[in-house]
Every structure is written in C-alpha cells, then in structure tokens.
Amino acid sequence: MVFWKSLFNGSESTSASKETLFSGDPLEVTGTTYAENGARICFSLTRELDLYELEELCDAVGWSRRPLRKVRKAMEHSFLVVSMWYIKGAKRRLIGFARATSDHAFNATIWDVVVHPDFQSQGLGKSLMKYTIDKLRSADISNITLFADPQVVDFYNRLGFLVDPEGIKGMFWYPD
Amino acid sequence: MVFWKSLFNGSESTSASKETLFSGDPLEVTGTTYAENGARICFSLTRELDLYELEELCDAVGWSRRPLRKVRKAMEHSFLVVSMWYIKGAKRRLIGFARATSDHAFNATIWDVVVHPDFQSQGLGKSLMKYTIDKLRSADISNITLFADPQVVDFYNRLGFLVDPEGIKGMFWYPD
Numbered sequence: 001m002v003f004w005k006s007l008f009n010g011s012e013s014t015s016a017s018k019e020t021l022f023s024g025d026p027l028e029v030t031g032t033t034y035a036e037n038g039a040r041i042c043f044s045l046t047r048e049l050d051l052y053e054l055e056e057l058c059d060a061v062g063w064s065r066r067p068l069r070k071v072r073k074a075m076e077h078s079f080l081v082v083s084m085w086y087i088k089g090a091k092r093r094l095i096g097f098a099r100a101t102s103d104h105a106f107n108a109t110i111w112d113v114v115v116h117p118d119f120q121s122q123g124l125g126k127s128l129m130k131y132t133i134d135k136l137r138s139a140d141i142s143n144i145t146l147f148a149d150p151q152v153v154d155f156y157n158r159l160g161f162l163v164d165p166e167g168i169k170g171m172f173w174y175p176d
Numbered sequence: 177m178v179f180w181k182s183l184f185n186g187s188e189s190t191s192a193s194k195e196t197l198f199s200g201d202p203l204e205v206t207g208t209t210y211a212e213n214g215a216r217i218c219f220s221l222t223r224e225l226d227l228y229e230l231e232e233l234c235d236a237v238g239w240s241r242r243p244l245r246k247v248r249k250a251m252e253h254s255f256l257v258v259s260m261w262y263i264k265g266a267k268r269r270l271i272g273f274a275r276a277t278s279d280h281a282f283n284a285t286i287w288d289v290v291v292h293p294d295f296q297s298q299g300l301g302k303s304l305m306k307y308t309i310d311k312l313r314s315a316d317i318s319n320i321t322l323f324a325d326p327q328v329v330d331f332y333n334r335l336g337f338l339v340d341p342e343g344i345k346g347m348f349w350y351p352d
Contacts, residue, residue: 066282074281077255101277101285105250106242109277109285109321133349143348145285145323150343161347167326170346171337172319173309 039088215264
C-alpha cells in the first residue's frame, strides 16, 4: 500500500507551506503530504531541533551515540539540515533527518540520512533525499556526494547516485 | 634524489614558523623545509590567496577552469584552506593547494589537492596531505574522507586512506 500520497504536489501544499513548526527563526515547511489518516508529512530546514529527539531517532535505527555537544556543533556548521516530521493535529514527531556539508559553491556531501523504522518502506526516505537534493541544487551546488553503507547503495542508486563514476573512489583516512 | 629535506622537522622550522607570508589576518606558516639551493617550502592556512595565482596552478595540472567568483565563495566556506609555497629570498611561488569542507565536528572531506608539475615526485604532495590531515586531526575531526581519481588512489592509500572500508561506497549524484 502506498500510504503517503502526492509528496511534492504543489497544489496541495500551498497552505501548509506557510505553516511554521518552530518559533524563532523563519523556516521553510514544504513538501507536505496528506496521508489517509489525516496526518501530514512536513520537511523543515530549521537547525533548532531538540537534540534528544534527534538522538531518539538515531537510537531507533541503532546508530552509535555521539556527544550532543558535537552533534550541535555539526548541525551549526552543516550547510543544510533537513528534518522530516509526522504531524497529526497538534502532535508532531521527528521521523527523518539528513544534513549536508558544503563549500557553498561546488561540492556538497550528505551525511546522517535516517528515517524512523516505523516510517520506512513508504517512500519517505526517497522523499527526504529528493527534498535534500532539490535544496542543494537550488543553491547551485553541482557536485552532490555521499558515502553509502553497502545495504543502501541500491537505494541511492535509484535516486540517481552512481558508485565510482569514471573510477573515482571514495576513501577514508585511518591512522597508520 | 630526495630534494627536500626534513619536512616537519621542528628544530629547523622554529624561526620560520613565526614568519608571515601575507599581510592582514594572522596566519600560520609551518612545516618549513630547507632545500639544497637555499629555498624553503612553507605551508599556510591563509584564505587570502591570489585567485589568479591559484588558477595558474590549476591550469598547470590541466584542470577545467572554474568561475573565480565561485572559487572565492568555496574558499570562504571551506573549513580548511592549505597552500604550499616555494620561497627563495624575496620570491614566493604557490606550488600546492588543498582544502576541506567539514561540519567542524565529525566529518571532513578534502577537495582540490594539487601540486605544480615542476614540484611533483619530490614527496611534496605527501607533505601537503600530511599537513592537511594533521590540521584536521588537531580540530578533532575523526572522519576524514576524499574522492580520488583512479590514478591517485595508490598515492592516497600510502597515506592511510582506504577504499570502500567495510563496503562503504562513495557515490555521486547525477540528474535522472
């Protein structure tokens, strides 16, 4: 069953795109989806996330815990921070996340892509990535890269990411 | 012949490390080498490079030209900009360059590593990379990555970079 309908349907998202999830800095909420149970999926670019809520999301997919101090710093210095929300009535829940580092000109690298297990296999990871790519492309970034674990290479491939194009290899430094 | 001697030799670089190559912002000049002809190799972290000089360096290795406006922006938003200089008397020449994007906390990605052909095969690329890695490690960045063209994979491998560790794949996005 395709549970979430018409993601990125401009005509449906008009009113919701003016909504704000967070007080304070202006933020963008777009890509709204209307689900069958009346809930919506929203994307936000705010950096004012509750880090404990983010940690809970990362815990849910089994990631190693990281110091919140460093997570906060990484968010501050990411070029793009994307969060995905399940909203039903007055309740909202963080269900997805991605961020990107960048030189703001040529290159961006996407890190920490996560969708809560309760919301996987519904096309939301794809939507999260498309939203992220769209924002990077809007910023005139031409080279979008990432490092993919083996089990998600096919997922990213279907989104247009190529492994080792022209023999270019992703490499990780380890101390001698 | 090993032309450049004792790179990163603390005892020899003490006085030179206090030198400034650029007026204005304070900058760091370290890793000085004393060559047989009295010239020195210095590393700098300044972002105040002459972009035409940088373009000349990139031209020398056959890179495609990029708009200087975007190069300037990329330098401003890089976490680290490393330049390598050949200095003899009052003359100085830009002979190497590397930069890194980062979230300032976990990840850094190194881009645009270049050594002028006149100065290749003398261990200077290795020194440039070691200097760059050292600076990233000093900033407590644990995950240092890059994307390597096929012909330089072995070079980076000798520096401790691994291809696809645990099956992690570097991927590049291309539009559908």
